[in-house]
Amino acid sequence: MRWKQRPPGSNWGDFGPDDQLGRANLIGPEQVRKGAQEVREGRSFCLSLPLDLPGGNALNARRHPPRLSPTRNGDRPYLNFPLGHVYAGATDVISDDQVLLSLQYSTQWDSLAHVGSLFDSEGDGQLRTTYYNGYRGHEHVLGPVDHGLPQRDEQGAPGPYRPVCCAGRPADASVARALGVENLAKKGMQGRGVLVDLARVYGTDFQDIGYEQLMHAMEQCDATVEPGDMLLLRTGFAGVVLSMQGQPDAERLHHSCAALDGGDQRLLQWITDSGIAALVADNYAVERHPPTRVPQDGTPYAVVPLHEHCLFKLGLPLGELWYLDELAEALHALGRTRFFLTAPPLRLPGAVGSPVTPIATI
Incomplete structure (x- = not known):
């Protein structure tokens, strides 16, 4: 079991200990x-x-419109591309694209x-980055850095943000295992x-x-x-x-x-x-x-x-x-x-x- 206590009002475990739906x-x-x-x-x-x-x-500064571009074979973009450049005598014309997309x-x-x-999913007083059914950040939901827990100064304002790079992960890596x-x-x-x-x-x-x-x-x-x-x-x-x-x-x-x-x-x-x-x-x-x-x-x-x-x-x-x-x-x-x-x-x-x-x- 990934948790010893669940949040009040939650249904963790009701659909099984490993439920992801x-x-x-x-x-x-x-x-x-x-x-x-x-x-x-x-x-x-x-x-x-x-x-x-x-x-x-304007709606969300982090998210940008999709950018479409042709796929490429070396320096050749494959949009309106005559295959006769590759296969002598071919009459086919190929268009093939890709997208950079904020999901x-x-x-x-x-x-x-x-x-x-x-x-505090363990009931030990320690806050952890936690998702539905006790799945954890940095273990089941991975990113390129460990952001650490937010700190506050003496006046209660957010303290300095000092993320720590996760060794061995690319700078833009993220995946929900x-x-x-x-x-x-x-x-x-x-x-x-x-x-x-x-x-x-x-x-x-x-x-x-x-x-x-x-x-x-x-x-x-x-x-x-x-x-x-x-x-x-x-x-x-x-x-x-x-x-x-x-x-x-x-x-x-x-x-x-x-x-x-x-x-x-x-x-x-x-x-x-x-x-x-x-x-x-x-x-x-x-x-x-x-x-x-x-x-x-x-x-x-x-x-x-x-x-x-x-x-x-x-x-x-x-x-x-x-x-x-x-x-x-x-x-x-x-x-x-x-x-x-x-x-x-x-x-x-x-x-x-x-x-x-x-x-x-x-």
Whole structure:
């Protein structure tokens, strides 16, 4: 066992000591059949933004748009390349490309290795970098440096940042030996989706959505969820991104549309009790980021409390920046909220996130 105590409110060990799927385990054959039974019109909707949106890095300074380039044979780029240069008399023309891609730049899944916490999993008073089900940083989730634990000066401000290089690892090496996104790919992430249209209920003003607001929206949309369902929340944010056509307005991006209030404990408890297998939104982080409520007395806290609750405690995958506008219009016209969802990430071993091209069928 990798842990002697688990975080309060977590489900570590409930799906087995070595589980790497978390709440995705709840998507079983019955949930897939329920999803398939929602196919009545035979209409499919792509729930992905173009993967070069939002454009630039105004939304997240670390993440950059994909860069496409030809593959090369020596000094020859293989785009519109006549094979007659290699095989005498050949008439073939070859185009072949590659991409440098931030895996969580646009429409994406977060894997369970995306957010962990400093937690005393051994019960000995020592904080360790820990992920869902007790998997550990620097042992199961590897990076090029050991960042060490944050230190504070006498005034409580963050102290100097002094990462220590991990011997034998390349400067850009990173790999999740456990909890990588390939686990969700193998699972398939196919089942029943339920859409709650927050934008239709509350509009697209900048606002936080807590438990009471979510319950009201679900009532207004006549939406209910059962264990194993995947819950999707439309705020209108992806539509705003799309309207900017790759030229994002940072001020507008960061002050548009609803996001969940990750500090609302009733909301977090509902997520636990609901049994949903995944939580998806069309906005940047599902929850409000940066948070609007931060303790000022030095009390330890999570900057992304909903991420910590879902990924670290429950093993509940999160989807971000999904495009839901067209699906929402179609479901509203039919008086429905449920549909068949197929959304596997890339089967890329060791990745902590992945682009996804979800397909909803109604």
